[in-house]
Every structure is written in structure tokens, then in C-alpha cells.
Amino acid sequence: MSNPKTKFSVLMSIYYKETPEFFNKAMQSIWDNQTLKPDEIILVKDGPLTAKLDEVISIWQEKIPNILKVIALKSNLGLGDALNIGLKECSFNLVARMDTDDISMPDRFKKQIEIFKEKDIDICSSWAREFDGDETNIVSYKKVPKFHKNIIKFSKSRNPLNHPATMYKxxxxxxxxGYKKMLWFEDYYLWARMIINGAKFYNIQEPLVDMRAGFSQLKRRKGLKYALYELRFQKELLEIGFINIFEFIRNVTIRFIVRILPKNMVKCIYKLLRK
Known part of the structure; x- marks a missing residue:
């Protein structure tokens, strides 16, 4: 007798700056093209959206009315708060995260569910491919360590998981x-607290998500303002005991320099890190 299907939710948050076409492709990737389809999709509208975004959402509500559950927030609360609200609405203990402008590989959920059945873990992510503009234009790979102990070590200096590729309990x-306010670092901050709590991590060693990133996204994460947010985040990691003072000084020094370097130099560093 075959094992019963492991049920899971997909959690997404969308706000007014998203592109309708990108969102539609994201939905196609987690429903139309998936070999193992989710049992529900929780979509949080983080504040009022554009008419075109609402139109695409309505089309999907008509297409999969018993699967897609839309939660409309009156105002934009930010990613962390929106995801916390959505998480409460998830009916199943296993939840897959997905960004509304990324693309999941057809076997993503199938492979992650298999890992949860095989291994004693609490969260599973994977490598990701980054594309710039068109999804066929792969510019880099975000590779992360496989095993828990290596993930812990990696996490002291860099984000150890690709958030849009995660599935967790x-x-x-x-x-x-849950998610807490930490602009641009909500996911990394959550992983740090989960590690402190003893959660068990695992990363599949192949890309399961294509992320809309590349150098155009990198431009937004430059400059003094971003460096100061990063300093705040590193201070919080130090205060909760996730990193020590030496790791704090190392991280802040390296990251501050990178954020204020000329664009061309940052591109070179980016290529080295994303081979």
C-alpha cells in the first residue's frame, strides 16, 4: 500500500510594486508545471495592489478556487509581518515559501517532500539560479552547504538558505x-533564531528555484543606507549570541567595504561569490 500524500501549503506575499506577468509565471511554476501540486496556496496582499495585479489574482482564484486563499491587508506592513499573518492561515505543518516573481522548478516540491520523509530535519532549502531580465539569462548560482553542521558554520558570515526555495515546519x-522586523534580513534573522533553538537544517545540492536577481538587484543593496541596516542586523546577531565579537567585527568590516565600493568592483566580487 502506498504512503498517503504529505500535505503542504505554499506561502506567498505580494505588494503593489510587483509585475503582473512575473506573478503569473510564478503561479504557473508552482501549480501548472509542478509534478507534486500544493494542497493550498496562501497569498497575502500586503496592502492595496494595482488593478492589473488584482486582475491576475482574480483569474487564479477562478482557476483554483479551492486551493488559492487570498488574505487582503488594509495597508502595507512589510514582508515579515505579512508572512506571519499568512503563516497563521496555513492549514498544514509543512510550508513552502515562494516569492511572487521567482520560478520554481517542476520537481521542486516533490524533491523537498522526499527529503522530509527521509531525514530528521525541520527546514529544507536548495541552491538557486539567478537570472537577469529573461529567465533564460542565468547569470549566477547561489550555492549553499548541504549538511547541518556546515550550514551553521556558513551562517556565521552569510545567509545559509535561499529563502524563496525553503520548505519548513x-x-x-x-x-x-516567526518572522520579525529586520528590513532586508527577515529570513536570515529567522534562520539564526531557529539555529539557536536547535532546528535541523538541510540544503538540496541543486537549484530548485530560479530567482529574479542578478546585478540589477545588487544595485539596490549598495550604499551607506544599506550598510547601516546591515550594521543593525549584525549588532542584533551579536546581542542574541549568534555570533561573537570577532565574527561581528569581521562581518561588519567586509560588508561595509563591499557596500560602498564602485559598481564594477562589486560586480567582480559578486561573480566570485556566485560561481
Whole structure:
């Protein structure tokens, strides 16, 4: 007798700056093109959207009315708060994160569910491919360590998971305090608290998500303002005991320099890190 299907939710948040075409492609990738389809999709509208975005959402509500659940927030609260609200609405303990402008590979959910069945873990992510403009224009790979102990070591200096490729146990995320306000670092901050709480991590060693990133995204994460947000985040990691003072000084020094370097030099560093 075959094992019963492991049910899971997909959690997404969308706001007014998203592109309708990108969102539609993201939905196609997690529903139309998936070999193992989710049992529900929780979509949080983080504040009022454009008419075109609402139109695409309505089309999908008509297409999969028993799968897609839309939660409309009156105002834009930010990614962390929106995801916390959506997480509460997820019916199943296994929750897959997905960004509304990325593309999941057809076997993504199937491979992640298999890992959860095989291994004693609480969260599973994977490598990701980054594309710039057209999804066929792959510019880099975001590779992350496979095993828990290597993930812990990696996490002391860099984000150890690709957030849009994660699948996790809802109860473990809630026990770590859920998503908290930490602009641009909500996911990394959550992983740090989950590690402190003893959660078990695993990364599949192949890309399961194509992320809309590349150098155009990198431009937004430059400059003094971003460096100061990064300093705030590193201070928080130090205060909660996730990193020590030496790791703090190293991280802040390296990251501050990178954020204020000329664009061409940052591109070179970016290529080295994303081979």
C-alpha cells in the first residue's frame, strides 16, 4: 500500500510594486508545471495592489478556487509581518515559501517532500539560479552547504538558505518567534533564531528555484543606507549570541567595504561569490 500524500501549503506575499506577468509565471511554476501540486496556496496582499495585479489574482482564484486563499491587508506592513499573518492561515505543518516573481522548478516540491520523509530535519532549502531580465539569462548560482553542521558554520558570515526555495515546519518557525522586523534580513534573522533553538537544517545540492536577481538587484543593496541596516542586523546577531565579537567585527568590516565600493568592483566580487 502506498504512503498517503504529505500535505503542504505554499506561502506567498505580494505588494503593489510587483509585475503582473512575473506573478503569473510564478503561479504557473508552482501549480501548472509542478509534478507534486500544493494542497493550498496562501497569498497575502500586503496592502492595496494595482488593478492589473488584482486582475491576475482574480483569474487564479477562478482557476483554483479551492486551493488559492487570498488574505487582503488594509495597508502595507512589510514582508515579515505579512508572512506571519499568512503563516497563521496555513492549514498544514509543512510550508513552502515562494516569492511572487521567482520560478520554481517542476520537481521542486516533490524533491523537498522526499527529503522530509527521509531525514530528521525541520527546514529544507536548495541552491538557486539567478537570472537577469529573461529567465533564460542565468547569470549566477547561489550555492549553499548541504549538511547541518556546515550550514551553521556558513551562517556565521552569510545567509545559509535561499529563502524563496525553503520548505519548513510551521511549528518550528513559530517556536523561534516567526518572522520579525529586520528590513532586508527577515529570513536570515529567522534562520539564526531557529539555529539557536536547535532546528535541523538541510540544503538540496541543486537549484530548485530560479530567482529574479542578478546585478540589477545588487544595485539596490549598495550604499551607506544599506550598510547601516546591515550594521543593525549584525549588532542584533551579536546581542542574541549568534555570533561573537570577532565574527561581528569581521562581518561588519567586509560588508561595509563591499557596500560602498564602485559598481564594477562589486560586480567582480559578486561573480566570485556566485560561481
Amino acid at each position: 510551521k511549528e518550528v518557525v513559530k517556536n523561534a518567534g
